[in-house]
Amino acid sequence: MAWDWQRFWKGASKLLFTEGLETETVAIQITREEVRQYCKVIGEKNLIFYNPEAARKAGYADVVLPATYPVLFWKDIDVPWLEEAPSIIQSEQCFEYDEALVANETYVCQITLMKVRQKGKRQFLQHVLSIKRNGKLAATSYSTLVLV
Secondary structure (H helix, E strand, C coil): CCHHHHHHHCCCCCCCCCCCCCCCCCEEEEEHHHHHHHHHCCCCCCCHHHHHHHHCCCCCCCEEEECCHHHHHHCCCCCCCHCCCCCCEEEEEEECCCCCCCCCCCEEEEEEEEEEEECCEEEEEEEEEEEECCCCEEEEEEEEEEEE
């Protein structure tokens, strides 16, 4: 579904969101160094996240991305309905994997606005980040953002 600016700006300053909005797809490739830096920040010590040999020995093609790494994919995806949003707080997040994500592999990603709820003055936006490899779903990230 294409982005509809008229619905977005309907009313002077109130943000309206349409369920089903989708971003453009974006190809993302993560390097081993990016994985190492992330693991250092989160305190991950398992060698499959640092050492290609250890990862291969454990059955992976390359170093493995930690389970929460896909949250960083958002920075590479333009989400037009959030550009003019007020402050945003993430309230929920979970990940589902059909396969492990590894460094030096290209993933095609897209974010979809699945559900919009209003509770008082706050809007809750439920998003799905789909991560595909070679046309097949590899992982899914579910996030709820609260506009405050």
